[in-house]
Amino acid sequence: MFLIHCPYCEEHREEEEFHAAGQAHLPRPLDPDSMTDEQWGDYLFYRKNTRGEYRELWVHAAGCGKYFNVSRNTQTYEIYATYKTGEVLESTSQMSVGPTGSVLNYRTADKEGS
Template sequence: MLLVYCPYCKVKRPETEFSCRGQAHIARPANPSEVTDEEWVEYLYMRDNTKGVYAERWRHIHGCGRFFNAVRDTVSDKFLTFYKAGEPCPDLEALAKEAGK
C-alpha cells in the first residue's frame, strides 16, 4: 500500500484515504465561450501518459477534503514530493535525477 502525505494536514496516510484526480497543472481555457469543440475535447480528455516522473493532482477525501499535487514515478510508484495546490510545479527533470532515473 502506498503512503500519501497531505501537505495541509501534514500527515502520511494510506492511499485509501485519497483519490488521484489525474494530471496536475492543466489550465482551464481563458475564454470558454470562444473554445472550439476540438479544443474542449483536448482540455477535458487528453492527458499525458508519462512513463517516469509525473505531476498528479490528489484529493484527501477522508481527511481535510482539499486538493494538492504530488510528483510520482509511475514506474516504481514512489512519490518524490508533495505540494499544495496553486504552488508551481517543481522541476521534474531535477527530481528524476535525484531519484536516480
Template sequence: MLLIRCPYCNETLPEAEFTYAGQAHVVRPADPSSQSDEQWEEFLFIRENVKGPHFERWRHMHGCGRFFNAVRDTVSDRFLTTYRAGEPRPELSSLTRLTTSSEVAK
C-alpha cells in the same frame, strides 16, 4: 501499500485515505466560448501519459478534504514529493536527483 503525504496535515497515510483527481496544472482556456469542439475535446479528455515523473492532483478525502499536488514516478509508483495546491510545480531535476541518490522527498 502506497503511502502518500498530505502537505496540509503533514501526515503520511495509506492510499485509501486519498482520491486521485487527475493531472495537475491543467490550464483552463481563457475564453471557453471561442474554443472549437476539437479544442474542447483536447482540454477535457487528452492528458499526458508519461513514463517517469508525473504531476498529479489528489484529495485527502478521509482527512482534511483538501486538494493538493504530487509528483509520482509512474515507473516505480513512488511519490517524489507532494505540495499544496496553488504552489508552483517543483523542478524535476531536483526531484530526479533525490530519487537517484535514494533520498526521496517527504
C-alpha cells in the same frame, strides 16, 4: 503500508485515505467561447500518459478533503513530492536523487512569490 504526505494535514497518512484525481496543472481556458470543438474536447478529455515523472492531482478524501498535487513516477510508483494547489514545484538544478529514488532537491514556491 503505503504512506502519502498530505500537505494540508502535514502528516503521512495511509494510501487508503486518498484518491487520485487525474493530471494536475490543467489551466481552464480563459475564453471557451472562442475555441473550436476540437480544442475544447482536447482540454476536457485528453490527458498525458507519461512514463516516469508525472504531476497528478490527489484528494485526501477520508481526511481533510483537500486536493493537492503529487509528483509521482508512474513506472516505479515512487512519490517524489506532494504540494498544495496553487504552489509550483521546481527542481533547483540537476535532479539530485536519493537512495530510495526520491528527488531530493525539489522545493515548493508560491506562484506569486520567489
